[in-house]
Amino acid sequence: MSTRRVRVIGIGPGGVDQVTVEAVAAMRSVDWFLVLDKAASVRDGAPDPLVRAREAVLARHVGPSATVVYVDDPPRERRTGAVGADADYRAAVAAWHDARTERVADAMAARPGDVGFLVWGDPAFYDSTLRVLDRVADLPASRTGSGEAVEVNVLPGISALQLLAARHRIVLHEVGHPLHVTTGRALRSAVDAGQRNIVVMLNRDLDELEQTDLAAWSLWWGGNLGTTTERLVTGRVAEVLPQVRAARDRLRAAAGWVMDVYLLRAPEGER
Numbered sequence: 001m002s003t004r005r006v007r008v009i010g011i012g013p014g015g016v017d018q019v020t021v022e023a024v025a026a027m028r029s030v031d032w033f034l035v036l037d038k039a040a041s042v043r044d045g046a047p048d049p050l051v052r053a054r055e056a057v058l059a060r061h062v063g064p065s066a067t068v069v070y071v072d073d074p075p076r077e078r079r080t081g082a083v084g085a086d087a088d089y090r091a092a093v094a095a096w097h098d099a100r101t102e103r104v105a106d107a108m109a110a111r112p113g114d115v116g117f118l119v120w121g122d123p124a125f126y127d128s129t130l131r132v133l134d135r136v137a138d139l140p141a142s143r144t145g146s147g148e149a150v151e152v153n154v155l156p157g158i159s160a161l162q163l164l165a166a167r168h169r170i171v172l173h174e175v176g177h178p179l180h181v182t183t184g185r186a187l188r189s190a191v192d193a194g195q196r197n198i199v200v201m202l203n204r205d206l207d208e209l210e211q212t213d214l215a216a217w218s219l220w221w222g223g224n225l226g227t228t229t230e231r232l233v234t235g236r237v238a239e240v241l242p243q244v245r246a247a248r249d250r251l252r253a254a255a256g257w258v259m260d261v262y263l264l265r266a267p268e269g270e271r
């Protein structure tokens, strides 16, 4: 039985220079790339800037020979509730993963050869590619191409949280202290649970930082890291939050997208 390789390749958080040598070799080894592209109805007809960023990585590291197959990324139902609505949120994410699984399986069935998935940052942090591929593997073999064995390799990438630390020249935790990594929607529960050194990703807004108990915490913030529009802000939350909000607005206007990540650390007396 022949083996079909699936390479899940971390490409770093946006810049063509944040790609490892190993990732480049993997990109050059596959026959085609499967790129999930938000359907035009979801992105108001404008090109998806994160797809354009992947194309830039391929142009730089593979060249014009790269074959890209675009697959419409199914829209995800957005639930705004925080911790109380956790079950709802998980159900929405599971439904989205199911929909993605179907589309990835269809695309793989339609085209033979080794396939590469270009994962933003590192596949280990807040990315569904490996979960979707596990689901694809559970489908009958006939769904993804004439019953051949599928081997999945993961090539790690630089995560946004690593680039945040590098750009601010910091260690993300103090000596002997733990680090908690979470999402904007789960920040409040992390603080309430006693976490004092928190990296926060997936921020729809920064409203959680308005809470008065966080005013004296230290913030190291980074937006669109690794790209030409990259911005950094650091200081006490209450003092720099307006600056961070303004930086986010400027990034959205300049780049057409904004992704930000930050480290939040409790004042010394509270740790």
Ligand SMILES: C[S@@+](CC[C@H](N)C(=O)[O-])C[C@H]1O[C@@H](n2cnc3c(N)ncnc32)[C@H](O)[C@@H]1O
Residues within 6 Å of the ligand: 013, 014, 119, 120, 121, 122, 123, 124, 125, 126, 127, 158, 159, 160, 161, 200, 201, 202, 203, 222, 223, 224, 225, 226, 227, 259, 260, 261
């Ligand atoms: C879906 S998660 C993917 C994370 C990715 N797998 C990683 O390892 O960085 C997207 C979140 O990562 C963070 N992120 C990704 N790229 C970023 C960048 N260039 N600058 C700042 N934050 C970024 C943001 O918090 C964003 O909401």
